[in-house]
Amino acid sequence: MSQDGIRSSLRSRILHLQPREFDVLALDIFRYQARFNPLYSEYVQHLGINPETVGKLTQIPFLPIQFFKSHEIRTGDVPAAEVIFQSSGTTGQVASRHFLYDAGLYKDLSLSIFEKHYGPLNQYHILALLPSYLERSNSSLVYMMQHFISCSDSPFSGFYLHNAEEMLETVKRLVLAPDGRKILLLGVTFALLDLAESNRDLRFMGNAKNVIIMDTGGMKGRREELLREEVHDILCDAFGVQEIHSEYGMTELLSQGYSQGGGLFRPGTSMRVLLREVNDPFSISDHNVGKSKTGGINVIDLGNLDTCSFIETQDLGRFGKEDHTFYVMGRFDNSDIRGCNLMVL
Template sequence: MELQNNIAVTELRQRLRDQILTFEPSDFEKLALQIFRYQADHNPIYKQFIGHLQIDPGTVEKLTDIPFLPIQFFKTHRIKTGAVSKVKTTFESSGTTGQQTSRHDLYDPELYETISEQIFREKYGDLNHFHILALLPSYLERNNSSLVYMLQHFIKASGSPFSGFYLNNTAEMLKNLRSLIAKPDGKQVLLMGVTFALLDLAENEADLQFLKQKNDLIVMDTGGMKGRRREMLREEVHDILTSAFGVPQIHSEYGMTELLSQGYSSGSGLFTAGRTMRILLRDINDPLSVYDHNISLSKTGGINVIDLANLDSCSFIETQDLGRFGEAEGSFYVMGRFDNSDIRGCNLMVL
């Protein structure tokens, strides 16, 4: 009987996985509710959490009815759905000494790689149209970062001999960047870096004078001071970086250890959720009061994320970030964090 149940659960998972890769945007809610019912039945921690809230999964008929699992559970429990068995890798969040870190098991690397590439392509275009220069020293000092994993895939998919990670060899990176700017080959250059490393580079503004010429460089801030610098307002950071790199806007990525989907910002802190991601907001004083994009755009709330790519963990996460909606459907701002929550390395910096 147990074997038959496992086979049935495995077949259900495969059907949902296929839909995640092919669904139309108009079918997002329908698929999210299917995944909710699957996880409510086959994720022991999430099932227990729903039970404590005395919510009958059968009564959940819209996205705002779904209970969202507090993100702190990834620090204290192994969050797993279904009959998947072999963990391929475990992502771990960064943290200062003494902090308890989050852990997120990855069972299906191909799904993560495909979804993250789809999201990037829809925002920026094919990866093979880019040279990707990754400046992520603190992430490379550990081997379990989801951001490094994603960028390893991006760098390989770009097919560029200039693409790669630059840990302490910023001189080589600048040499390659100068060459790519001086002799464009039709590909765009994406410089993607952790905040403190980009600021370190910007301090040597004399070395960046060649960028003052017209260029289509994309500078993307992944967030994070890692205790190396004082926390700064996003606007302050981006003013420094736009001046130093000679670009009109600083792009940003919204992602975290507990999520397999990403959001991207082309500037001004306005993010667009990826195709497998939906942002909802919750009332600051009542976490079970959740609302969608129809709410007043000026209202700030806690960010809840639906991440369909989290098929094997939990797709419904209550984060500790504060946000509000942008004017366009699917757009949002990250306003900061709740008081007394840990500073996270993979988010936009604290405001």
């Protein structure tokens, strides 16, 4: 079969993936990328690995995420990128770039992942408080939220740059005159904290049963870094809610994980988190190794079909008690602070 034929088949399998099929599809994508991705192929060869002998997920080599800072990661003979996502970073840091060759796949996957966690988007009003991201034209988070806002088909859905007062008036209006939809207030961490400390009355949201507060992470140098638990305690108290929801995603990934409280993330169908030993990146586990066991997070993202689906991140995590769930515990000391999520020890 030609490269185009293999890709077409894999793309269809990703979009129709059943959980029990994940391992087989991941291995097929590994062999596809080890053959048609020049950089990843060289990396695999350098490690002395024969792709045909790899029979389980823990044997797959994971590409260090830093390569997204120095290379255009590309698998196969793909057309020109439709979009180039770029990480925010801070002054002096080299930004990661993720070339999006198949916007349709990304939109379909991100929509499917959200709806499997939260239900149909057309049952939501989406209010996105993303000031720093809106100031850039190449944010993957803004791109995804533009798609979600469009799919919600709500006249109240939209972005808010610095107009928090207008956003709160919109929330109050929707709370006082409920129309059967839920209200998703999604914000970057520093903006939610600014709102929480603004002396505005926010606790009316906790009395409404249809309001979800979701933290996308990120201080972006605007505030002192805090533990996720500290941030969520502040936000819960300010908004009068029991739980703060969270999204786990990054520039280098096209799939997301979501937490509906307590910091426990559930990955999307096209995503799987494995853990590697902190001092041995090639010792990898894909099952619960104990509540206290912390390791480096490796992500399998089948959505990265045209780049690389096997990413060694600089996040630290541990497994949850339920299969494939995970917590994010922090960052490796020598890694850049990522702008997309709050990941601090």
